[in-house]
Amino acid sequence: MALPIEDLPTWARFNDVSFTNVEVTKSQGRGYGVFAQKEMTAAEGTLDTPVLLTVPSGLALNTTAIDEYTKEDKNFRQLLDALGQHRSTRTDILLFLLIQTARASSKSHSAVGVSNPWTEYLRFLPEILLVPTEWTEDERLLLRGTSLEAAVNAKISSLDAEFEAIREASSDIFCWHQLLWEHRTVSFQDWIRLDALYRSRCLELPRSGESMVPCIDMINHSATPSAYYDENSKDEVVLLLRPGQSISGGQEVTISYGDSKSAAEMLFSYGFIDPDSTVDSLVLPLVPFPDDPLAKAKLVAFGEAPKIHVARDNGIIRWDSRFAYLMCVNEEDGLGFRVLQDTDGGRQLRVFWRDDDVTDRMTSFTQLVKTHPLAEVMQLRVVTVVLECVQEHLDRLESCQPPDPTLSSIKDDCFKNGVLLRQIETRLMKDAIDALEKERDSLMEAENVVAYFGPMETAELDLVDEEASNEVDDFS
Ligand SMILES: C[S@@+](CC[C@H](N)C(=O)[O-])C[C@H]1O[C@@H](n2cnc3c(N)ncnc32)[C@H](O)[C@@H]1O
Numbered sequence: 001m002a003l004p005i006e007d008l009p010t011w012a013r014f015n016d017v018s019f020t021n022v023e024v025t026k027s028q029g030r031g032y033g034v035f036a037q038k039e040m041t042a043a044e045g046t047l048d049t050p051v052l053l054t055v056p057s058g059l060a061l062n063t064t065a066i067d068e069y070t071k072e073d074k075n076f077r078q079l080l081d082a083l084g085q086h087r088s089t090r091t092d093i094l095l096f097l098l099i100q101t102a103r104a105s106s107k108s109h110s111a112v113g114v115s116n117p118w119t120e121y122l123r124f125l126p127e128i129l130l131v132p133t134e135w136t137e138d139e140r141l142l143l144r145g146t147s148l149e150a151a152v153n154a155k156i157s158s159l160d161a162e163f164e165a166i167r168e169a170s171s172d173i174f175c176w177h178q179l180l181w182e183h184r185t186v187s188f189q190d191w192i193r194l195d196a197l198y199r200s201r202c203l204e205l206p207r208s209g210e211s212m213v214p215c216i217d218m219i220n221h222s223a224t225p226s227a228y229y230d231e232n233s234k235d236e237v238v239l240l241l242r243p244g245q246s247i248s249g250g251q252e253v254t255i256s257y258g259d260s261k262s263a264a265e266m267l268f269s270y271g272f273i274d275p276d277s278t279v280d281s282l283v284l285p286l287v288p289f290p291d292d293p294l295a296k297a298k299l300v301a302f303g304e305a306p307k308i309h310v311a312r313d314n315g316i317i318r319w320d321s322r323f324a325y326l327m328c329v330n331e332e333d334g335l336g337f338r339v340l341q342d343t344d345g346g347r348q349l350r351v352f353w354r355d356d357d358v359t360d361r362m363t364s365f366t367q368l369v370k371t372h373p374l375a376e377v378m379q380l381r382v383v384t385v386v387l388e389c390v391q392e393h394l395d396r397l398e399s400c401q402p403p404d405p406t407l408s409s410i411k412d413d414c415f416k417n418g419v420l421l422r423q424i425e426t427r428l429m430k431d432a433i434d435a436l437e438k439e440r441d442s443l444m445e446a447e448n449v450v451a452y453f454g455p456m457e458t459a460e461l462d463l464v465d466e467e468a469s470n471e472v473d474d475f476s
Contacts, residue, residue, distance in 0.1 A: 001104070003123040005032055008215075011124070015117045017215050018054045022239075024218045027252055029413075030272075031126050033220045034239075034253045044244040052227060052253060053239035055213055059117055060237055062211035066092045072114045073099070075175045082169040089210050090198060091162065097122065097194045102185045112175050112185075121214045129196040130271030130413050133159070138409040142418025145397030146425050147264045147282045155268075156192070163191045200270045205231055213237045221270065222254035223277035229255060263424045272413070273420050281311035282425055284393050286323055286385075297337040298326050301351045302362055308386055310432045317428075317435035321386055325365045328381035329353075333372065376446040377453075383443060387436040394429040397422060 003011075008024050011017075021040060027033030034053070042049035058065070066089075070077040076099065080087060099113035100122050128134075132143060132152045143149045170176035179185050201217040202210055208231065216229055216237055226245045232238050239253070247253060257266075262281040263273045286306040288295040299306070306323035329335045334354035339347050351359045353368050361368065369378050402422065405415045443449055 001123065002127060003120065005124060008124055011117075011120055012215060015059060015214075016056050017059070019215075020050070020052055020054075022052045022253055024215070027220055030220045032218050034218050036247045036249055036251050036253055038249045039247065040241055041246040042241040042243050046243055049241045049243055049245075051238050051240055053215055054232075055215055055237040057208070057231075057235035057237065060205065060208060060211040060213045061093055061096065061118065062205070062208050063089050063092070064208065066096060069096060069114070069116065075173055076113065078173050079166075079170055079176055082173065083166065084169075086162070086165045086169070090202075091166075093202075093210075093212065094191070094194045094198060095166070097197070098186050098190060101190050101194065102179055105185050112179055117214070125197060125201075128411075129193065129200065130411070130417070131196045131200055132268060132271070132414075133192055134196050134271075135414055136409045138403050138407050139411065139414040139418070141400075141403045142410075142414065142422070144400035145393065146418075146421050147284055147393075148268060148421065150285045151264070151268060159192055159195055160188065163188050166191075196271075199268075203229065205229075205237060207231050207235070211237075219253060219255050221257040221274065221277070222252075223256070223259070223274055225254045225256040226251075227253045227255050263421050267417055267421055271417070273417050273424075275420070275424075278424075279311065280424070280428055281309065282428055284308045284310070284389060286321060286327070286389055288323075288327055292327070292330075294330065294335070294337065297349065298323075300349055301337065301359065302326060308389055310390065310428060312428060312431065317432050319386060319432060319436070320366075321382070322363060322365055324382045324385050325369045325378070326362070328378055328385055329369060333374075333378065374448060374452060376443055376449050380440065380443040380446075380449055383436055383440045387433065387440060390429050390432050390436065394426065394433065397426055397429070 005024055005026075009019070012019060021037045022034050023037055024032050025035055027035075036052075040050050040052075058068075070080060076095070079095065080092065083091070097118070100116065100119045102112050103115065103119050104123060132140065132148060133155055135142075135152075140152065143152060167180050170180050198212065202212055203216065205211045205213070213229075216239055219227070219229075219239065225242065226247050227239050227241055229237060229239050239255075241247065241253075256277070257270060259277050260279055261269070261277075262283075263275070263278045264282055266273050266278055284307065286308050288299060288306065292298070302323055306321075306327070308319060308321040308324065310317065310319045312318075326335075334352075336352040338350050338352065340350050342348055349359075350357055351362065353365075354372070358365075358368060369375060369382075372378060402415070402419055403410060405412075
């Protein structure tokens with residue numbers, strides 16, 4: 001059950017958290033926030049600025065805290081051991097929070113885990129989170145055609161796989177079996193919520209790394225922040241007024257959640273878009289040619305999901321897609337794959353480009369292609385593929401109308417942010433298409449492109465026919 005924010009000062013006193021001339025109260029349209037109780041100033045050019053909040057290092061939830069907790073809770077230790085390769089700092093923290101959620105649950109049938117300041121602190125955190133993994137199905141229709149559509153679906157699938165792996169690993173540990181199988185005290189919905197809490201509240205501390213820090217996580221974001229967080233010589237996490245900043249009584253204290261994130265990243269991680277602090281960029285998934293016989297080998301060798309990055313940099317559109325270069329070359333251009341036998345009997349996929357082994361240089365394939373005598377021809381293929389992909393995404397974005405905002409299953413904030421994302425991405429995709437068309441037209445006039453295709457054929461690039469000429473083993 002949720003606790004009223006008025007109880008936070010008592011929790012803070014019990015746990016040695018000091019608020020100095022600041023308090024946590026409601027922030028208009030942003031949940032809770034941290035507000036100054038009196039006017040404060042930090043001189044320019046000094047790091048000796050007013051400390052607004054001090055949190056003992058032991059309260060920060062990170063790898064050190066998890067190590068400490070495993071000494072107290074042997075069932076937790078067993079589960080972490082059983083999870084083996086599925087572990088990460090994030091999953092460890094989420095599992096710790098899952099125990100604390102179970103402890104606080106009215107459905108709890110037996111004592112699980114060990115009580116911790118976080119058991120109670122979790123009850124101050126918002127019930128409703130606005131990150132898209134928490135959106136209703138109707139709300140998620142707002143993302144159709146945006147760069148977040150595939151990303152959110154993929155995230156939900158990966159959370160599902162993660163939760164199933166945890167359930168499997170836990171089946172032989174009595175207390176976890178009860179929690180996740182018998183009584184189902186905590187469910188997949190809890191896992192989604194904890195992941196959303198983690199994503200929107202986790203900080204990167206200078207020394208302790210990825211951490212969730214109680215009370216510091218009550219501070220909202222601004223493009224013109226008045227404060228920043230740090231770790232002091234006693235390893236406490238502190239909130240400090242920025243040098244040169246003044247803040248009046250009643251004014252909200254803010255930090256920056258980052259100034260290089262796109263609108264989609266802000267919405268994905270924090271559930272809001274602040275147009276003043278986002279960079280104009282997007283990432284689109286790129287699908288390999290369905291009938292390229294080398295497609296599987298290319299995907300395996302590339303080792304990451306194929307994407308296109310588009311960004312506006314000082315008003316100029318820039319794009320980048322390393323996979324598109326690999327996608328657009330084939331055997332007759334000099335691309336080759338060989339499966340080699342290791343000395344220990346294992347098999348290894350090696351990639352060759354014009355007889356050089358480039359397996360370890362897949363990330364610089366763009367540069368490799370540029371060394372080819374027909375580099376402009378390949379560049380033209382790449383530009384054509386990227387242009388088609390961006391155009392397809394734009395067509396989809398424009399053809400999918402946002403759902404009716406009056407539906408009760410659509411929260412106002414989700415609608416506002418979904419529509420804003422659609423506007424930002426539509427504008428960027430349209431400008432990217434203009435830029436790519438100009439680039440294509442200029443490449444079509446390049447001397448060796450004209451010589452390669454013949455003046456009449458340059459407009460008829462038939463990439464599919466070219467790929468179909470590849471013959472290769474199945475590397476799946
Ligand atoms: C670290 S928490 C900050 C405390 C939070 N407001 C609360 O009530 O617990 C981050 C969340 O606060 C909200 N938030 C922070 N800055 C915001 C802003 N500038 N505009 C809208 N919402 C904001 C978002 O919901 C975000 O996911």
